[in-house]
Amino acid sequence: MSSQHIKRGQRNELSFHNDRPEETCLAWAKLLKLVEQAAEDGRETFEPGAELEWDDWTKITTLPASIGKLKNVRSMLLYGSNLVSIPLQIGDMTSLTKLDLYTSYRLHWLPYEIVRCGNLTDTRLSTRALYGNYKFRPPFPRLRPYVQGFEPETCSVCDELFDKFTDHRPQQFWLSLKVGSDVLPLLVHACSKACVERLPSPSAGYIAKPHKGGLGQAQPKLR
Numbered sequence: 001m002s003s004q005h006i007k008r009g010q011r012n013e014l015s016f017h018n019d020r021p022e023e024t025c026l027a028w029a030k031l032l033k034l035v036e037q038a039a040e041d042g043r044e045t046f047e048p049g050a051e052l053e054w055d056d057w058t059k060i061t062t063l064p065a066s067i068g069k070l071k072n073v074r075s076m077l078l079y080g081s082n083l084v085s086i087p088l089q090i091g092d093m094t095s096l097t098k099l100d101l102y103t104s105y106r107l108h109w110l111p112y113e114i115v116r117c118g119n120l121t122d123t124r125l126s127t128r129a130l131y132g133n134y135k136f137r138p139p140f141p142r143l144r145p146y147v148q149g150f151e152p153e154t155c156s157v158c159d160e161l162f163d164k165f166t167d168h169r170p171q172q173f174w175l176s177l178k179v180g181s182d183v184l185p186l187l188v189h190a191c192s193k194a195c196v197e198r199l200p201s202p203s204a205g206y207i208a209k210p211h212k213g214g215l216g217q218a219q220p221k222l223r
Helices: 026-041 065-069 088-092 112-116 193-197
Strands: 075-077 098-101 122-125 171-179 182-190
Touching: 026 065, 065 088, 088 112, 112 171, 112 182, 122 182, 171 193, 182 193
Parallel strands: 075 098, 098 122
Antiparallel strands: 171 182
16 A cells, blocks of 8 residues: 555545565566475475565565465565565465564455464564554554455455356455554455355454445544
8 A cells, every 4th residue: 555645734544555466577586486496395484585585575566366275384584575465375375374564564454354363473563664663653554445466366264165156346445453463454355245244343442343444434443
């Protein structure tokens, strides 16, 4: 997401970061190779920033969907990254217990699918960069009109396929939920009202229901 702008004392609505990796660039190819190697050798720690040249690492703004293959990885270390999003396939990393994204200041939210990482107990993020964080309460980007570019093939809640042959789109919501050590702003793609109702209750001290964001969305007072 882009940083908020102040104009004549008023906040403008936030928007999603639109910088996506050039899939033909050498840095992206190197990252794909690292993921494949990690999947093949069954390693328990994945730290791409330690294996890529710094110039290459700074060009990486998301991770490939293939991280879902990293079934044995227990620790994913992404300290100091330039990431702006994490793919929903992180939910397939079922052995993940530690996720370090500290000083990844451009990362403001995560996909709801991360709740599928049932063993994840240790997270480290730069809290002040997260939407709705208790220290500054930065606003959430508005999800109307529908925010494109992050649509999954399946529902975040029930994991059923969306119908690609209709104009029906997933219902998008923000939800602040404790994952590991932190309360994270999660982006949900739900297939139905029933799945929205199945979402867990947000963490205490945060917006008390799934919401659409925007500057008009009231948040609890700063602590």
